[in-house]
């Protein structure tokens with residue numbers, strides 16, 4: 001697609017049909033100000049639509065909600081990291097993590113990092129595998145466990161080290177944990193119309209304990225000095241601030257809340273709530 005095509009598209013659809021997300025590093029994420037219907041039905045957009053479909057199939061482009069791209073960015077993934085994505089399906093954030101570990105390698109070398117992507121539901125693990133195989137990576141393991149009781153894993157050392165150490169496997173501790181938990185999803189009401197019928201004010205309460213248990217397991221699997229990001233697609237403080245407060249209460253001085261105000265400065269944000277009502 002040429003820049004001329006893009007300008008023609010912008011003329012058709014308003015000035016900002018396509019614009020970079022200012023907070024995403026390296027101009028790697030773009031906002032497309034067009035509905036699915038506009039993309040499919042407008043003949044002027046046909047070649048752009050074909051381009052998007054093709055690039056998505058081969059793994060060069062992922063179509064994803066902007067807000068869902070935020071949590072992996074705050075993990076600050078580095079080359080060689082061991083990363084656990086506890087509730088990973090359908091895999092949009094896993095894909096982003098894989099992109100990060102493949103970007104951070106030296107040209108010509110395969111990354112040494114590892115992503116373990118887990119989900120409770122086996123059918124959703126299938127979708128995750130389908131969605132991530134576009135990456136053609138050797139650095140992903142998909143597991144199917146309850147995240148709140150995710151097992152401890154061991155890592156075989158390379159041959160020479162294993163020989164010296166009498167083949168003792170090493171306990172795998174994670175540098176990074178993404179804890180994108182199941183939730184009421186009330187932050188997606190705009191697009192999830194079936195939720196309008198199902199939603200009740202107590203839904204958040206029903207998820208709270210599971211969310212705490214999953215995140216506590218994530219903390220237990222984390223290396224000293226590691227980083228965990230907790231996220232939901234809900235606006236309910238019982239599923240967000242109240243979970244984080246409980247994690248801090250239970251973990252005492254072994255866990256601290258990180259101030260990330262200097263990271264992704266362009267991202268518009270506001271402080272978390274300090275008080276909330278439980279219905």
Ligand SMILES: C[S@@+](CC[C@H](N)C(=O)[O-])C[C@H]1O[C@@H](n2cnc3c(N)ncnc32)[C@H](O)[C@@H]1O
Pocket residue numbers: 068086087088089090091092093094118119120121124145146147148180181182183233
């Ligand atoms: C918010 S979605 C995750 C979205 C995913 N991180 C992404 O970006 O594509 C929550 C996921 O948690 C899974 N799940 C629900 N209960 C779980 C549990 N106890 N342990 C692990 N996964 C669970 C669901 O199957 C669902 O796929």
